[in-house]
Amino acid sequence: MMTSTITLTANAQSISLSAKQVSLARDGNQILHNADLHIQAGELVGLIGPNGAGKSSLLRVMAGLLDADSGQVQLSTADQPPQLLANISGRERAQVLAYLPQQETPAWPLQVEHLVGLGRAPWHKPMSGKSARDKQAIEHALAITELQPLRQRIVTTLSGGELQRTLLARVFAGEPKIILADEPIAALDPYHQLHVMELLAEHAHQGGAVLTALHDLSLAARFCSRLILLQNGKIVADGQPIEVLTTENLEKVYGISAYVDCREEGVVIIPRKRVI
Amino acid sequence: MHTKISFSVLTIILLGAIVAAGALSLNSGAADIPVLQGFADIWQGEQSLAATILGQIRMPRLVLAIIVGATLGMAGAAMQGLLRNPLADPGVLGVTSGAAFGAVCVLYFGAAAAAWYWLPSAAIIGALLSLVMVYLLAGLHSSMLALILAGVAMSAITGALIAVALNFAPSLYAMQEIIFWLMGSLVNRHWDHVHIALPLAVIGWLLILSRSRFLDALSLGEESTRSLGFNNHRERGILLFGIAISVGACVAVSGSIGFIGLIVPHLLRPFVGYRPGRLMFASALGGALLLILADILVRQFDSARELKLGVVTSLLGGPFFLLLILKTRSRWA
Amino acid sequence: MLQVKKPVTWLMGFLFSIGTCGVHAQTAPQRIASMNICIDQLLWDLVAHERMVSISYLTASPMWSPIAEQVRGIPTNYGLAEEIVPLSPDLILAGEFDAASAVELLNRLGNTVTRLPLPRKLSDINEQIIQLGDLVGEGKKAREMAQQISAQVAELQAANAHHEPMTAFWYSSNGVVIGDGTLEHELMQLAGLRNLAAERGMYGFNQLDLELLLSAKPQILIIETSNAEGFSLAREYLAHPALENAGFKLVRLPTGLSGCATSVLGDVAIALKQELAK
Numbered sequence: 001m002m003t004s005t006i007t008l009t010a011n012a013q014s015i016s017l018s019a020k021q022v023s024l025a026r027d028g029n030q031i032l033h034n035a036d037l038h039i040q041a042g043e044l045v046g047l048i049g050p051n052g053a054g055k056s057s058l059l060r061v062m063a064g065l066l067d068a069d070s071g072q073v074q075l076s077t078a079d080q081p082p083q084l085l086a087n088i089s090g091r092e093r094a095q096v097l098a099y100l101p102q103q104e105t106p107a108w109p110l111q112v113e114h115l116v117g118l119g120r121a122p123w124h125k126p127m128s129g130k131s132a133r134d135k136q137a138i139e140h141a142l143a144i145t146e147l148q149p150l151r152q153r154i155v156t157t158l159s160g161g162e163l164q165r166t167l168l169a170r171v172f173a174g175e176p177k178i179i180l181a182d183e184p185i186a187a188l189d190p191y192h193q194l195h196v197m198e199l200l201a202e203h204a205h206q207g208g209a210v211l212t213a214l215h216d217l218s219l220a221a222r223f224c225s226r227l228i229l230l231q232n233g234k235i236v237a238d239g240q241p242i243e244v245l246t247t248e249n250l251e252k253v254y255g256i257s258a259y260v261d262c263r264e265e266g267v268v269i270i271p272r273k274r275v276i
Numbered sequence: 277m278h279t280k281i282s283f284s285v286l287t288i289i290l291l292g293a294i295v296a297a298g299a300l301s302l303n304s305g306a307a308d309i310p311v312l313q314g315f316a317d318i319w320q321g322e323q324s325l326a327a328t329i330l331g332q333i334r335m336p337r338l339v340l341a342i343i344v345g346a347t348l349g350m351a352g353a354a355m356q357g358l359l360r361n362p363l364a365d366p367g368v369l370g371v372t373s374g375a376a377f378g379a380v381c382v383l384y385f386g387a388a389a390a391a392w393y394w395l396p397s398a399a400i401i402g403a404l405l406s407l408v409m410v411y412l413l414a415g416l417h418s419s420m421l422a423l424i425l426a427g428v429a430m431s432a433i434t435g436a437l438i439a440v441a442l443n444f445a446p447s448l449y450a451m452q453e454i455i456f457w458l459m460g461s462l463v464n465r466h467w468d469h470v471h472i473a474l475p476l477a478v479i480g481w482l483l484i485l486s487r488s489r490f491l492d493a494l495s496l497g498e499e500s501t502r503s504l505g506f507n508n509h510r511e512r513g514i515l516l517f518g519i520a521i522s523v524g525a526c527v528a529v530s531g532s533i534g535f536i537g538l539i540v541p542h543l544l545r546p547f548v549g550y551r552p553g554r555l556m557f558a559s560a561l562g563g564a565l566l567l568i569l570a571d572i573l574v575r576q577f578d579s580a581r582e583l584k585l586g587v588v589t590s591l592l593g594g595p596f597f598l599l600l601i602l603k604t605r606s607r608w609a
Numbered sequence: 610m611l612q613v614k615k616p617v618t619w620l621m622g623f624l625f626s627i628g629t630c631g632v633h634a635q636t637a638p639q640r641i642a643s644m645n646i647c648i649d650q651l652l653w654d655l656v657a658h659e660r661m662v663s664i665s666y667l668t669a670s671p672m673w674s675p676i677a678e679q680v681r682g683i684p685t686n687y688g689l690a691e692e693i694v695p696l697s698p699d700l701i702l703a704g705e706f707d708a709a710s711a712v713e714l715l716n717r718l719g720n721t722v723t724r725l726p727l728p729r730k731l732s733d734i735n736e737q738i739i740q741l742g743d744l745v746g747e748g749k750k751a752r753e754m755a756q757q758i759s760a761q762v763a764e765l766q767a768a769n770a771h772h773e774p775m776t777a778f779w780y781s782s783n784g785v786v787i788g789d790g791t792l793e794h795e796l797m798q799l800a801g802l803r804n805l806a807a808e809r810g811m812y813g814f815n816q817l818d819l820e821l822l823l824s825a826k827p828q829i830l831i832i833e834t835s836n837a838e839g840f841s842l843a844r845e846y847l848a849h850p851a852l853e854n855a856g857f858k859l860v861r862l863p864t865g866l867s868g869c870a871t872s873v874l875g876d877v878a879i880a881l882k883q884e885l886a887k
Contacts, residue, residue, distance in 0.1 A: 101500055106497075107495045308824075329851070449842070581816070
């Protein structure tokens with residue numbers, strides 16, 4: 001275990017989340033290997049890599065849901081010096097950091113409104129109803145995800161895209177600074193994929209930080225200010241999309257050759273052929 | 277599927293129904309007594325027949341019906357919220373028979389007489405062991421099928437253990453009394469039984485209801501709930517403990533009455549917007565109501581051969597359970 | 610004439626007495642086997658204990674038998690023919706409903722089994738004691754026992770003959786009240802009590818709702834108490850608080866009438882007399 005290097009920024013608005021030398025092994029397999037990762041305010045960072053690279057595990061560790069075998073995760077907020085994530089209470093952590101898991105279907109046919117309202121849990125005082133701030137946050141979440149016309153609908157009757165937006169709205173309702181999302185657009189049609197990525201980008205633009213695992217390289221390249229490429233638990237590349245999505249990396253990590261181009265809208269990448 | 281009714285209105289309706297049913301219950305019984313006169317006598321301290329029957333027989337029976345019904349309803353809703361499964365119920369999953377086993381061990385072998393709390397404590401331990409076993413067998417990520425199978429296994433095991441214990445009991449009547457422990461009854465219960473059950477039941481209720489927010493959040497899933505700041509293990513532990521305490525205390529005095537925890541939450545769920553937290557409170561009221569009504573029904577029949585309360589709830593609940601299974605079949609495995 | 614008759618009658622008398630003495634000495638069974646706990650208890654009081662070669666296993670069990678300690682050492686049987694036959698008993702006794710297959714087998718093997726019927730009336734009890742006494746050659750002792758019981762019962766009757774008959778229920782486990790056609794009912798009548806269960810048309814043992822019991826406002830409630838037994842819900846019926854405050858007199862009697870009535874009848878009659886006198 002290495003000693004930590006503290007990341008301080010002078011900006012009062014800033015928050016940051018760092019993983020330092022995080023390693024994790026399960027059933028004899030090394031899932032994460034000395035991963036170093038840092039995200040801060042204003043960034044939409046994409047976590048990419050092939051299946052089984054360890055993206056989900058890394059996100060879980062950074063969300064404080066999984067304990068690494070070695071290494072640390074640190075959280076730094078505006079009014080607090082950087083702290084070990086493990087030392088922060090669950091409630092305090094949840095007020096700053098939100099996690100959107102890959103595929104969790106709601107157990108009961110709740111109304112959209114109510115499900116979104118569940119995101120206010122970290123702010124609830126015991127024995128009290130919804131505060132004005134709660135209502136405001138829920139309204140805002142419904143507004144930015146364009147769910148207002150659907151607010152009374154039952155979640156089990158929603159389409160895939162609508163449900164994903166609802167789950168995202170739940171995340172927004174908690175007013176987190178940092179969002180960690182695991183494959184949030186996996187099962188969505190292009191329209192909804194773009195919508196969700198826009199929402200995440202907007203969150204980063206407003207001063208939040210987003211780390212999201214993605215499969216779609218094109219969207220990752222377009223929306224993310226930074227990409228982190230993971231292979232077999234090791235971080236292979238960390239930088240701007242055009243720096244990370246090199247022919248060499250694509251061949252080595254994904255085993256494909258692709259058409260990569262820099263356009264005004266951003267980087268375009270189209271997989272072409274498998275490289276055996 | 278969702279019925280537009282505010283939570284406060286629902287609560288008031290249920291409370292009103294309980295009061296009405298309670299009045300009806302005090303009027304039910306083999307003897308024909310002037311109920312109001314009986315109350316007057318009790319108030320004035322007079323020892324009339326009506327006062328004795330009302331005060332010593334019917335009132336404790338009603339109070340116990342409320343306590344036990346509320347516990348079973350709430351426990352059912354809590355287990356369903358926890359296991360994210362509408363088929364969970366303390367009876368179906370062998371928790372009540374586990375409690376009955378604990379009670380039988382202590383009662384029939386003389387240990388209960390030592391102090392008032394030995395009986396409910398043994399029942400609580402029995403309930404807790406069954407609950408933990410079911411939880412380990414079925415868990416959170418297992419299918420509905422796994423849950424039902426776990427329940428079947430626990431019910432079979434605990435039922436057999438009860439039979440064995442009664443077989444070796446010193447009393448001549450023990451073996452016949454297995455029906456009471458497996459089916460449950462409120463006949464011949466009195467204030468001592470209320471004193472045993474009430475304090476522990478209330479403690480259990482408080483523990484359970486205090487986890488309402490957790491159960492609500494659990495609708496999202498294990499991981500989301502943890503990410504919202506809940507310590508899932510701790511919350512779950514408190515909830516299981518609360519269920520065991522309240523169910524154990526009640527089964528110790530009434531035997532294991534089944535299906536209340538299955539029927540009531542299912543009927544009330546649409547009225548609370550399917551929210552697990554509110555459902556627990558509503559189910560407590562609904563459970564009390566249902567048990568009072570069932571007990572009134574039991575008293576309409578020939579009192580010479582007592583129709584056990586658990587038989588009535590099983591006759592209602594069994595087919596209900598079947599229907600529920602058919603309805604949720606698509607979610608199996 | 611007279612001179613001839615006297616020696617003949619004397620001789621006849623002499624022969625006769627020798628004959629009957631012989632009969633007595635030869636026919637009193639020395640090896641008695643019994644398959645019934647109630648018969649065992651009677652035998653214990655009637656015969657020398659060495660003459661009992663086999664007793665029911667229940668008699669040796671403290672849970673069921675008051676003489677369990679005393680009978681230790683006597684071989685027990687479970688009502689099986691193969692346990693009885695090797696002991697070569699000269700008298701085998703069984704109750705009315707015991708071990709039908711064993712009894713049949715024993716009869717076939719030439720060992721006749723004598724069945725004693727279940728007493729259904731008070732008079733049956735004395736008859737049975739005398740019958741058993743004659744069988745085992747202790748007729749005189751048996752008659753003394755029967756005499757004592759009759760006396761105890763007569764005392765019961767005498768003590769309450771001049772009272773106004775009081776209403777009563779005999780309340781047993783499981784909320785059962787005892788009606789007409791039972792030993793308990795006879796005792797109650799002898800004690801000068803009106804059995805409310807019988808007056809309701811109940812025959813035998815019937816469950817009666819507690820509320821109805823209280824509503825009938827009996828003056829006396831007879832309850833059997835037992836020290837030996839463990840907890841059971843059946844006995845809880847007798848401990849309901851409503852019975853304490855209901856305004857009637859509680860009479861507590863030792864249990865046993867529903868078990869081996871012959872052995873306890875006297876005690877019960879005495880206890881009933883004493884309780885009612887209070």
